[in-house]
Amino acid sequence: MTRRAKMLVTVLTGLTVVGQSPARAQDTNAVLSVSLPAPWRAPTARGLLAKAARLELADAPLPTALDALMRSAQVHVAFSASLLPAEHRVSCRCAQVSVSDALDSLLAGLAYRWSEAKGQIVVEPVAAKPVAVVPAAAAAAAELAATVTGVITDSASQRPLAAAQVSVVGTRIGTLTGDDGRYTLPGVPAGRVSISVRRLGYAPAQRDVQVADGASATLDFALAEVRRTLSEVVVTGTAGATTRREIGNSISSVNMDALANQSTPRVDDVIGGRVPGATIMRNAGAAGAGSSVRVRGINSLTQGNRPLIYVDGVRLFSEALPISNQGQSSSPLNDIDPNDIDRIEIIKGAAATTLYGTEASNGVLQIFTKSGVGGKKTVWEGRLTQGTSILPQIGPDESDAFLERYGQKAKGLFMDAWVRNGHNQDYNLSVKSSTVGPNGMNYFLSGGWGNEEGVLPEQSASTATLRGNLGFQPTNKLNVRFNNAWTGRDIRWIPGGWNANSLTLNVMRGPFDYTQDRDSVFLTQFLTKENQNHFINGVTLTLTPTANLSAKVVAGLDYLDSDYASTADFGSLLVPDGSRTERRFRNLNKQIDLQATYSRRFGASLTTATSAGFQFFDAQLLNITGTSSRFAGPGSPTLNTGSQQNVTEDRLRVVNAGYFLQELIGIADRLFITAGARIDGNSAFGSGFGLQTYPKVSASYILSEHSFWPKAIEEAKLRVAYGVSGKAPGYFDALRTWTPISANEGSPGVSPRTLGNPNIGPERSSEFEGGFEAGALGGRLTVDLSVYKQRTDDALLRVPQDPSKGFVDAQIQNVGTIENRGFEISLRGVPFQRGQTSWEIGMTASGNKSKMADLGASPNFFVGQDLAPGLWVKEGYAVPGYWGPKLQNPDAIGAPVTKEEYFGPVFPTRLMALSTTLNLRRGLSASALAEFQGGHYSLSHTAWRNVQRRVWPPCFGVVQKIEQTGANSLTARERYDCGPTTTSYGAYISKSDFWRLRSVAVNWELPRALTRSGGVWNLTLAGRNLLTSTDYIGLDPEISQNGDGFTRWEYYQTPIPRSFSLSVRTTF
């Protein structure tokens, strides 16, 4: 066939990975275009017309396109093939559109109209003879001689817009723009003509141009984006792809396209400040250290609080890796290269996560990577980044007297001489392409390498990534997609944080440390390396046997391996005989998700979608740690080198199997009610515990459908949702066990481990959520508000046991109740927009109040350690909270009188982020994001312990007073704050509020004249963490020992450095 139609149809509506992963990995941004305007477009889509559709068509016959639309949206479209122009060919890159929008585009320029009747959509002619579109090539054959060319761009980002529909008004001449946004209209009649441009998601534009016979004219357009947020299709937390208008719970999404010109080197950088209710805390400035991620507060004391992470439907190991001797660990979340990401969806609480079942009560974060749906052309993209990290000052400023005492080396808490400017580099190359048709294929291939030098010597992290996403359609009812990725990471840790062999601890304590100022031993006598490999593999089969029925199967495998080795040399200062620790950590997740959705319509105003699914999830964890000491001599050791060897092995498996049912009912296209339940079994449940049922119900109501609603506010939705989710107990919590030990110099023995609890079950989090979403002024103003109240019943607490009864370890019991309540606000506005110049501002804000509502049988309990005081879980207070001795007699001369009092929560209770983007002419744009976290407290051990050693600069005046005149004349405040023997940790529990300028980026898209290749070139100068405003008393309000733990305290961690980068990005 010379004009063989090429078509790629991706049919995803109504599909959800059973229970755990209602994923639709193929989603991309909405891009839709065909020829000529559509005169019959319904003003507001509703009912079947509002259903979600997903099409990828290129030059397909119109009847074929309508058939694809039926399968995609699971609606029946009735039309007469004989009345359609069979030769009319259309293209449609419609990733997230409604049926109405799709028809708008497919039938644009044709004298057809469509309406909903009797449970189907009817397409019929409105004129006796439809006006056929003449493809540009055909028009070129005509005898008219003028040509109009130009470029269509986004007025905000100035990025070229592909697949925009350009036509000459009043004629049949039209065409589509290419990936570079360019168009050519040949055969334009001489004289003054009007050129019209339309593209989904943008306001249409029309301008006149004067052309002469045989001449050419250039006419560029910058289209203004018009957001229709309620038409956006989302998949996370729903049974199948669903438009926002149908969803009763809050869902946040981050589109990476919008961040292409900003600095987001890691996934947690992408989320931070952009998702209300999500708290991202950088735990340290060390290269390779992961962040803490919390969504809507803390709802578990014992089972972790990280959200589940999915990538293209495959569930990742979502916890942080084991801790390093730098007091930090890396996060699997950052194993995904942001360059490979298309978008991220986040659902935040039990009201939304019910279908994910056990383990999902902390929210679900789903990452969708790119696919090869960029059109017929092969698109390459390359990015090169060079940058540096700078740590200008550690700790408070020193007085002259302090420097006089300890010398210039005391600057920056004695760290100045140790800090360096780290060199950061990153390279990424990707290619994507697609061929269309029944046997068409699409692919996205990507590879990258980057290296981040820490600001401390020898410390670094390098990361290599490979990704291959492949999709094909063996039949027109089956779509197959493979997503495969590998991430390799090499981290060189140096001893740091809370560790006697810590460089930072020993240096910052000046002469009063464990090494007596021989601190270089931590670089020369200790070597710690971690090598990680992370494979994420998934295959998704999408079957659409009929327009009403769809099914999906996802098989996923997530394999994470970490090889950690730490060696203290033979003859080293603190470990003279040498020692080595070797840890192999491996986690393998296997999953199979099955899901089917059946959609029906009853009468004119009632629609239903029935979904069911099953999921099997199997997690196997292996952690083998070998230690070896007493080396026979110097050299490069292995575990065999030491005469004393020991090994521990944890080999743990958890299986979760469950299924769900869900019914979505739409009434009059205004009210959407969803009800469902998930039923789970889990291998960690006690023997006396059966299956768990998690119900959910939600509703959304479209206010803007009413005639009384002000037209200036085009979209408005009220929503309310209630749902239950859970979290399983630990591997051995149900069993009474003894643990093997070594005793009597190597003989085997046993010791009591867990008391066991045969009635143990999951924590159950129930959440009520309400919200309001609206869009106004052509999408230039959008608002999304949510309030929620969450209650975790049967919270698993470590109920301390009477040690005189033998089992010292606490028993895990379902006895507690934790409450979280809060609000979330997301605002976006475009206060100025003219031509290529626009100014966009955004704000996210959230508040969270957590409370330990009931401790059941458990008393208030301490969650710190001997070296980490002040951390408690107490009934009626935040989870966890800081408590400590507060000074009662600050002005008295004499000993401090203190009283144990509550300071505040450990985790932030208030978050806010302000963002702005300024688009100027000539390809210039600038953006910035500032973030506030507040309402929480941290204990600066660095300050407190340096006070005890007389080397905390702000206290040096008191130290001098004591040396000169003794302590008798000191006030209680001076003694409490600065007395080396009288200070209290209460003095260093400090409010940790901070504003931080997270990112600033200036981007310049090079003029075409400067680029010979014809591609699009961008230069981006970016900075991160440039400014911080805080009254926090210690090193940095954001850092914490132990990485992503349940508690937080600062203990000689590396502060967050400033970083600068220059990137070159090209697309061709």
Add this chain to the structure above:
Amino acid sequence: MTTYLTPLISSRHGRGLARSTRVVLLAGSVLAASACDVTNPGQILDENLNNVAALPILVTGMAGDFQLALRDIGWNNAVLTGDLSGTSAYLSRQRHWAGHPEPEDADEYNSIYRARWVAENGIERMRTVLGSAFDTSPLVAQAYMWAGFSDRLLGETMCQAVIDGGPALPRMEYFQRAESAFTNAIRVAEAAGAAAAATRLASYGGRASVRLIQGNWAGAVSDAGTVPTTFEFASKFSPTSLREQNQIFGENRVRVNLSAKYTWFDAYSLTVADPRVVIGVDPRLTVSADGVSPHRIQQKFNDLGADIVLTRGAEMRLIEAENEIVNGDWQLGLTKLNAVRTAAGVPARTAASKEEALVALKAERAVVLWLEARRGGDLLRWGGDPTKDAVLVAMTAAAPGGLPLAGRSICMPFSQTLLSTNPNLQGQ
């Protein structure tokens, strides 16, 4: 003419789908319930210990749990009783050093409760498993012995007793239980014969020590007499795993958190070349972790695997000496005392009176039992007054700025966990 296509799904198809859905859900329930039967390796179920083959590891576990308790208590208690100084930033050690440990500090002592329970619970398990062989089993003798040493360690460190979640009892309860356990250990060990010889001697030594605390001089001397001067029985430590490591060495030598500086023993080591109390310095690590205290290193334990003696012939000879000083011929007692010193290769002590002989005896016991978590027992039976204890008087006077002596505690309160979990202890 417009043609409308018929819906693609017929009602027949719908009924078939409904049936299929029911089948899928039924299968889902079965799978969800059955697919989750997983047993993880690595831990031993309680019922698996109820057989003869498991008893050796059960008894080794008793030794291990006692050793862990001694590890946890040893370095803390050394600071409370003045064996070492708490020259670190550890809050708990600071309170120990000041003589005012809090209940939360006592949580580090909880492992000794477990050790006692493991031994006593294990004895009952063994009684069931062994049947008639119970009374002649060397393993049973060991179990009784570990119960005895656990009770003794509890009595020598804790201010009050509590047994299996019961009410608070006088501290002496532990010594009574220890004596009973040692008595059973001796009985079974003697029945077991040569295989339990060391257990028998260690139990005699243990019983002698607890009889001494209870004022049973005759019994103590009688038991002591069965233990040869050269005999030693120790809790085994090892550098192999963290729980087996000698924490006194770790905190004094590796992490410089405890110093021998300011102690009576430091002064003694500077005047007497006694191999039992050797204190030195590492020229590379001369300042303790508090940043100001000179770091002095005990050299009784010179590696992480250094064992801690639980009973020895020298202690028995001192019991005999003390009995003479207190109840008989004080000069003979002094002679017996000096025999111990002579055996250690150090000069004899002198005394001009019974009182001076007793002072010498107390000092000698301090030297022999240094860093073995035993001084609490001596402080108890000598009246519990810290102002009359030469070791504490010297240490509190030498500490920077001085430490208060009056009101100083010589034992540990109930732990925070005990207080919060045992309703019988409310209000303590």
